[in-house]
Amino acid sequence: MSDALERALDPARFARVWKRVAPAEDACPVEVAQPKGSACPKRETVAGESGAYLRRRIEEELCRWRCCQGLAALCGRSAALGRLSHRAYRRARRLAAALFLTTGGWYFPAGVTRPRRGKGLRSGLRELYRGSQRAEREDRQAAERFSDPALRALLLALAEESREEQKAIFQLLSGNKFDCQPN
Numbered sequence: 001m002s003d004a005l006e007r008a009l010d011p012a013r014f015a016r017v018w019k020r021v022a023p024a025e026d027a028c029p030v031e032v033a034q035p036k037g038s039a040c041p042k043r044e045t046v047a048g049e050s051g052a053y054l055r056r057r058i059e060e061e062l063c064r065w066r067c068c069q070g071l072a073a074l075c076g077r078s079a080a081l082g083r084l085s086h087r088a089y090r091r092a093r094r095l096a097a098a099l100f101l102t103t104g105g106w107y108f109p110a111g112v113t114r115p116r117r118g119k120g121l122r123s124g125l126r127e128l129y130r131g132s133q134r135a136e137r138e139d140r141q142a143a144e145r146f147s148d149p150a151l152r153a154l155l156l157a158l159a160e161e162s163r164e165e166q167k168a169i170f171q172l173l174s175g176n177k178f179d180c181q182p183n
Contacts, residue, residue, distance in 0.1 A: 050146050054099040055107055057135070061092035062109065064131055067124060075121040080172055084128070087165060091158055098154050122173065129169045136162035 068085035075081075096108045136159045143155040 050142075050148070050151060051099060051103050053142055053146075054095050054102070057138075058092050058095045058099065058107060059109065060131065060135065061088050061095060064088040064128060065092060067128060071121060071124040071128075074124075080168065084165060084168065087161065091161065094154065094158070098151060102148070102151065125169055125173050129166060129173065132162045132166045132169060135159075136166070 065085050065088040068081050068088060072081035072085065092108070096106065100106050139155040139159040139162065143152045143159070146152055146155070
């Protein structure tokens with residue numbers, strides 16, 4: 001086992017860090033267990049259908065994040081698109097945290113996604129709007145399928161965020177300034 005991994009998994013060190021992070025709590029709710037076997041982390045096993053769904057949604061939100069960044073760089077409007085970008089990234093992080101809590105493995109492929117090349121701001125916003133509609137519908141359906149109440153609550157909250165995002169995108173689409181074209 002590498003020295004860094006051993007230090008990270010040291011129960012005494014973990015307890016000291018926990019005491020700094022949450023001094024009001026007496027006992028840490030997480031117990032650090034020493035791993036058995038190889039020091040190389042294996043790809044985490046996905047917790048059934050919910051794990052596969054969360055992975056796919058993480059990738060979709062990261063694509064939306066990059067798309068918003070690309071549109072902001074292409075056409076300006078950095079404030080509105082910046083907020084949309086930030087929200088998509090935050091949703092991806094929340095989904096990654098939910099996946100970590102359900103499977104014990106971290107998945108956040110930030111370097112894999114690339115912004116799509118669109119024909120302009122209007123087509124990019126339309127794509128974001130359709131993606132937001134799809135995300136809302138899928139999150140609501142998944143919340144009905146999964147039995148974990150915390151996961152259900154997260155998915156319903158994300159569906160509501162998607163609905164609010166649709167309103168913001170619709171307002172951008174109803175604007176009159178669409179003279180932006182790709183370089």
